[in-house]
Amino acid sequence: MATTLPEGVSSSDFDQAIREIRKIVGDEWVFLDSELSPYLDHMSAVPPEYRTPSAALAPANVEETQAILKIANRFSLPLWTYGNGKNWAYGGPTPLHAGYLVLDLKRMNRILEVNEDSGYVLVEPGVSYFQLYQHLQDIGSNLWIDCAAPGWGGVIGNALEHGAGYTPYADHYVMSCGMEVLLADGELVRTGMGAMPGSKAWQQFKYGYGPTLDGMFTQGNFGIVTKMGFWMMPKPPAYKPFMFSYEKESDLHAIMEILRPLKMNMVWQNGAVGEHIGYSASVLGPRSDYTDSSAPITDARWQEIAHDLNLGIWNFYGACYGLPANVEMQFGALKGAMTSIPGARVWLEGDREPDDAGWNYRAKLMQGIPNMTEFNLVNWDGGGHLNFSPMGPMGGDHAVKLYNMMKEITNGYGFDHLTEMVGTFRGFIALTMVMFDPRDEDAAKRADACSVDIIQKAAAAGYGELKANLRYMNTVMGSYTGNDSGLHKVNQKIKDALDPVGILSPGKSDIWPSSWKHSRAN
Numbered sequence: 001m002a003t004t005l006p007e008g009v010s011s012s013d014f015d016q017a018i019r020e021i022r023k024i025v026g027d028e029w030v031f032l033d034s035e036l037s038p039y040l041d042h043m044s045a046v047p048p049e050y051r052t053p054s055a056a057l058a059p060a061n062v063e064e065t066q067a068i069l070k071i072a073n074r075f076s077l078p079l080w081t082y083g084n085g086k087n088w089a090y091g092g093p094t095p096l097h098a099g100y101l102v103l104d105l106k107r108m109n110r111i112l113e114v115n116e117d118s119g120y121v122l123v124e125p126g127v128s129y130f131q132l133y134q135h136l137q138d139i140g141s142n143l144w145i146d147c148a149a150p151g152w153g154g155v156i157g158n159a160l161e162h163g164a165g166y167t168p169y170a171d172h173y174v175m176s177c178g179m180e181v182l183l184a185d186g187e188l189v190r191t192g193m194g195a196m197p198g199s200k201a202w203q204q205f206k207y208g209y210g211p212t213l214d215g216m217f218t219q220g221n222f223g224i225v226t227k228m229g230f231w232m233m234p235k236p237p238a239y240k241p242f243m244f245s246y247e248k249e250s251d252l253h254a255i256m257e258i259l260r261p262l263k264m265n266m267v268w269q270n271g272a273v274g275e276h277i278g279y280s281a282s283v284l285g286p287r288s289d290y291t292d293s294s295a296p297i298t299d300a301r302w303q304e305i306a307h308d309l310n311l312g313i314w315n316f317y318g319a320c321y322g323l324p325a326n327v328e329m330q331f332g333a334l335k336g337a338m339t340s341i342p343g344a345r346v347w348l349e350g351d352r353e354p355d356d357a358g359w360n361y362r363a364k365l366m367q368g369i370p371n372m373t374e375f376n377l378v379n380w381d382g383g384g385h386l387n388f389s390p391m392g393p394m395g396g397d398h399a400v401k402l403y404n405m406m407k408e409i410t411n412g413y414g415f416d417h418l419t420e421m422v423g424t425f426r427g428f429i430a431l432t433m434v435m436f437d438p439r440d441e442d443a444a445k446r447a448d449a450c451s452v453d454i455i456q457k458a459a460a461a462g463y464g465e466l467k468a469n470l471r472y473m474n475t476v477m478g479s480y481t482g483n484d485s486g487l488h489k490v491n492q493k494i495k496d497a498l499d500p501v502g503i504l505s506p507g508k509s510d511i512w513p514s515s516w517k518h519s520r521a522n
């Protein structure tokens, strides 16, 4: 018998449901009690027990998942779905509430198709970046993948969370094409061209006929994605990674002004990743390597650290891709613009020390070679980490405003300000990491309060979050209240229509069926 049950479900019903699920997936793919420790999150600001699931179930295919859905509907079991479960900083594989059942799709990990001619893959939800990369290497493919910084992430899970990578194909949802989705009632739907029997262009063309539904299966709880197509970038003839470093914190304004037209005109082809020195340093070693003080690291100390690491206060990574002559021409334009700021330095392949972990992992990521180097940064101060990504329009004023705001908030709660500014085609992400020791109760409480403050102050200034740790989903959705909370209302209507009982990830992105009688707090 499970020690933690889903709210409103009796232990006899739960036991009966588990007996039936065992018959579907096999005993070894149902996890209870002490077997659930891999499904706990030790890195957030609330203790792991806060979200202990009642069970975890790992079906092997669509049919087994459909059979589980039938049982979940009969017994009102809330299923928390994930593909790879590596969404650390946002909650990992752990469910929103204690007692939910985790629907772990990592056994559904087939790479169903690699199409070299059209440059796409069709995959199942358990496929990781490492797995896809290795497969393409093994078959001698000429296609690159585009991966998030931690290479253990899932191709589908990351895209569904609006995740991003570092080649020109960085926006993973934008670069997806065609989904297969299971609805709460067990119905199987294919989107776009895939809805047509015998369709020849499911992964080549995004739209079929009628409304385009794909986006509503991202960052929500309207369905379980069982297959998804992704466009892959053909290996370009030339690839030239670079870094521009800047001496002063105040250079940020000029950098972002210069960057805007470069990004808009696609002269800078991939994401422009601007690490503050704190971010660069955190990848290379823990906090204790840089300071003995428990107070936030000061500007003066960051300057010394930048000097010691032979880096700038700002370090902007990017790359050029294409024909060799085009790459050189394009780089010339970038260099001319980006080095117009006094003190700017240019770094190319071979300029950094051969063992420079920071340069080496960025140079890999920007050509889609997955690795785990960046994950080192979670060791900064004891392993706790919460990520925030307020979005702003590209430009100096907004970048400086958000940077100062995030710095003031994080420092105000006693934390270092670890940030990178990522320039997209029109906007930028002010990625802010709250790093703390989760074993320190006071630090965890401060991290929690700091997180709420980040979301609310950024929203009050007009900068919305693009994703959130489970704990703060209500807070983030609570900032998208325009037009009398029109967005929230339409989500609610869709949820009621597709999943009235609340079988699929109830509460994800603060979306609940209106019949939901149980806890809604995060």
Ligand SMILES: Cc1cc2nc3c(=O)[nH]c(=O)nc-3n(C[C@H](O)[C@H](O)[C@H](O)COP(=O)(O)OP(=O)(O)OC[C@H]3O[C@@H](n4cnc5c(N)ncnc54)[C@H](O)[C@@H]3O)c2cc1C
Pocket: 081, 082, 083, 084, 085, 086, 087, 088, 089, 092, 093, 105, 125, 147, 148, 149, 150, 152, 153, 154, 155, 156, 157, 158, 160, 161, 162, 163, 164, 165, 223, 224, 225, 226, 374, 375, 377, 378, 385, 387, 505, 508
């Ligand atoms: C140091 C550090 C660096 C990071 N760098 C990046 C980065 O560069 N880019 C980036 O995008 N992220 C980054 N992240 C965030 C995170 O690690 C990645 O986004 C990671 O890929 C998410 O985990 P996953 O792929 O295993 O997703 P999963 O845990 O499998 O899925 C994430 C969520 O998507 C939904 N979901 C997953 N599969 C399905 C499905 N089949 N059907 C319906 N819903 C589903 C669920 O709600 C699930 O909780 C970083 C995090 C850290 C700590």
